[in-house]
Amino acid sequence: MGIEVNGKTLETDEEGYLASLSDWEPAVAGVMAEIDDCELSENHWEVINFLREYYEEYQIAPAVRVLTKAIGKKLGKDKGNSKYLYELYPYGPAKQACKYAGLPKPTGCV
Amino acid sequence: MAAKKPEFETPVIDHDQLVPALARGALQHSQPFVAKPEIQEGIGFPGELVDNWQRVAVDKLGELVGKSRGLQVYLDSCVKCGACTDKCHYFLGTGDPNNMPVARQDLLRKVYRRYYTLPGKYLPWLVGAQDMTEEVLDEWYRYFHQCSQCRRCSVYCPYGIDTAEVSMAAREIMDTVGKGQKYCNEIIGKVHKLGNNLGLPEPALADTLEGLEEDVEEETGVSVAFPLDVKGADVLLVTPSADFFAEPHIDGLIGYAKVFHQAGLSWTISSHASEAANFGLFIGSYDNMQKVALRIREAALELGVKRIVFGECGHAWRVAYSFLNTLAGPFDFLDPRYPVPQHIIEVTHDLMKRGALTLDAEANDDKRVTFHDSCNVARASRMGNHAGGQFSLPREVISSVCNHYYDMPANTIGEATFCCGGGGGLLTDDLVELRVKGAMPRMQAFSEVTERHGITHLAAICAICKSQFSKVLPYYGFEMDQVVSVHQLVGDALQLGSPE
Numbered sequence: 001m002g003i004e005v006n007g008k009t010l011e012t013d014e015e016g017y018l019a020s021l022s023d024w025e026p027a028v029a030g031v032m033a034e035i036d037d038c039e040l041s042e043n044h045w046e047v048i049n050f051l052r053e054y055y056e057e058y059q060i061a062p063a064v065r066v067l068t069k070a071i072g073k074k075l076g077k078d079k080g081n082s083k084y085l086y087e088l089y090p091y092g093p094a095k096q097a098c099k100y101a102g103l104p105k106p107t108g109c110v
Numbered sequence: 111m112a113a114k115k116p117e118f119e120t121p122v123i124d125h126d127q128l129v130p131a132l133a134r135g136a137l138q139h140s141q142p143f144v145a146k147p148e149i150q151e152g153i154g155f156p157g158e159l160v161d162n163w164q165r166v167a168v169d170k171l172g173e174l175v176g177k178s179r180g181l182q183v184y185l186d187s188c189v190k191c192g193a194c195t196d197k198c199h200y201f202l203g204t205g206d207p208n209n210m211p212v213a214r215q216d217l218l219r220k221v222y223r224r225y226y227t228l229p230g231k232y233l234p235w236l237v238g239a240q241d242m243t244e245e246v247l248d249e250w251y252r253y254f255h256q257c258s259q260c261r262r263c264s265v266y267c268p269y270g271i272d273t274a275e276v277s278m279a280a281r282e283i284m285d286t287v288g289k290g291q292k293y294c295n296e297i298i299g300k301v302h303k304l305g306n307n308l309g310l311p312e313p314a315l316a317d318t319l320e321g322l323e324e325d326v327e328e329e330t331g332v333s334v335a336f337p338l339d340v341k342g343a344d345v346l347l348v349t350p351s352a353d354f355f356a357e358p359h360i361d362g363l364i365g366y367a368k369v370f371h372q373a374g375l376s377w378t379i380s381s382h383a384s385e386a387a388n389f390g391l392f393i394g395s396y397d398n399m400q401k402v403a404l405r406i407r408e409a410a411l412e413l414g415v416k417r418i419v420f421g422e423c424g425h426a427w428r429v430a431y432s433f434l435n436t437l438a439g440p441f442d443f444l445d446p447r448y449p450v451p452q453h454i455i456e457v458t459h460d461l462m463k464r465g466a467l468t469l470d471a472e473a474n475d476d477k478r479v480t481f482h483d484s485c486n487v488a489r490a491s492r493m494g495n496h497a498g499g500q501f502s503l504p505r506e507v508i509s510s511v512c513n514h515y516y517d518m519p520a521n522t523i524g525e526a527t528f529c530c531g532g533g534g535g536l537l538t539d540d541l542v543e544l545r546v547k548g549a550m551p552r553m554q555a556f557s558e559v560t561e562r563h564g565i566t567h568l569a570a571i572c573a574i575c576k577s578q579f580s581k582v583l584p585y586y587g588f589e590m591d592q593v594v595s596v597h598q599l600v601g602d603a604l605q606l607g608s609p610e
Binding site for chain 1: 574
């Protein structure tokens with residue numbers, strides 16, 4: 001399986017996550033969002049950027065609580081809650097936003 | 111943006127409906143992703159279907175039956191009485207007759223009969239015996255991944271047939287021939303490599319715990335520690351890694367920390383054994399289950415703790431309570447005055463009884479609560495020192511911190527509890543239709559108690575149940591945040607600071 005981004009075919013797994021982290025570029029998020037009928041706003045990008053920064057440091061996506069806290073600091077307290085994140089990413093902020101950010105899917109009892 | 115509409119219909123909750131109409135093949139299409147070769151090989155199985163897989167499968171079945179007298183009895187003794195047929199949540203939610211426990215287990219039983227019973231060898235057509243074929247393997251893969259090994263059917267079986275054991279055997283045979291399930295097997299590989307299901311490395315765990323210390327201090331003004339890898343601590347807390355990551359799990363972790371803090375117990379989490387879950391159980395693999403369990407022993411020895419306490423995780427408690435000593439014992443280096451292992455509910459319950467915690471149940475007056483008994487706790491373990499303690503202790507804990515507690519109908523709780531719909535290694539997005547439909551009986555009971563008592567929250571003591579309910583509650587018209595950790599309720603009612 002794969003997705004077409006800027007003329008290149010990038011390999012993805014069964015659920016649409018990038019097979020290789022290093023394949024990611026900002027356009028990847030846009031293409032994946034289009035598949036889900038989603039239009040990426042600046043606020044979506046705040047989440048994606050934070051996930052990528054965190055992943056770079058810790059090799060894992062942040063806990064939902066860490067993410068909500070960070071987004072609350074950036075976008076205002078009223079947006080620092082999981083309800084808002086689920087509005088942005090209805091398939092679940094951890095899973096859907098990780099996918100757009102090119103990160104692997106969080107596994108386990110989550 | 112709105113989530114795309116699901117490609118299936120959520121069952122309608124009908125309080126009068128006891129048994130669904132049969133819908134042959136209703137979930138014939140449901141099967142989880144198959145594990146890739148590197149995942150399979152990482153946990154000791156062939157990467158893909160081996161050449162002579164029929165022979166290997168039949169031999170493995172013979173080996174399992176030879177090793178486990180129990181399994182043989184379960185395969186031999188079913189008389190098709192039908193008592194189990196309407197007891198499985200997946201049957202009740204889908205109407206697929208292959209999800210009647212007797213029919214599902216017969217998918218394996220017919221192969222057993224063909225190769226290991228006299229009539230099956232000579233007169234297979236007379237006794238419903240069948241060759242191990244590709245079609246059979248495919249059916250196994252579909253329907254043994256539609257059993258959450260919850261063992262509700264076993265409660266009603268007059269012969270006490272443990273159907274979960276049959277499902278585990280089927281999954282082990284499939285792994286042995288090279289056809290494993292991606293979700294479970296990828297996770298087991300992560301535990302071997304990184305110590306937990308999430309794949310959470312030590313620095314990330316340390317950062318998360320530090321963040322929680324800040325949050326709790328900000329919220330309560332009290333400095334509550336979340337210690338990691340502290341040598342010489344008294345208590346090693348082994349908890350599902352979802353407690354470090356997901357909601358509402360993490361609020362439960364905060365609750366445990368507050369209890370330890372207030373009781374003055376020295377405790378620690380281990381980065382080496384940063385996972386209570388043991389998915390080796392789900393795939394019936396003793397080797398993997400033991401390897402996962404041994405991490406806990408290693409961590410306990412390395413840190414020099416005196417007690418091992420398990421956090422809120424259903425099947426982990428089954429493995430811990432029933433098998434830990436045989437898998438990773440003896441634990442003679444721990445303090446003999448405490449049970450090995452102990453459940454966090456037992457710790458909190460004991461402290462409450464002794465008056466060591468100051469509780470203000472009014473803190474939870476905004477909630478009307480019911481409790482979901484997790485299947486592995488309910489039917490495969492115990493708490494406290496009396497029969498049924500696994501039912502009474504959690505309820506006593508909740509009732510001590512909530513003024514409004516009500517049970518769901520009696521035939522849906524206690525040992526008759528319904529699975530959340532996501533247990534047994536099925537908590538994965540590729541099985542979401544199965545999970546939503548299988549949740550129907552629990553949602554039916556929850557909706558009944560909601561109508562009768564105005565229930566607002568569903569409390570649980572299992573990471574899988576919590577994630578599953580967060581996912582499926584909205585399908586049934588509820589809110590995802592109506593599920594809470596029992597220790598979140600405890601933590602919110604606990605008065606921190608010096609006792610007056």
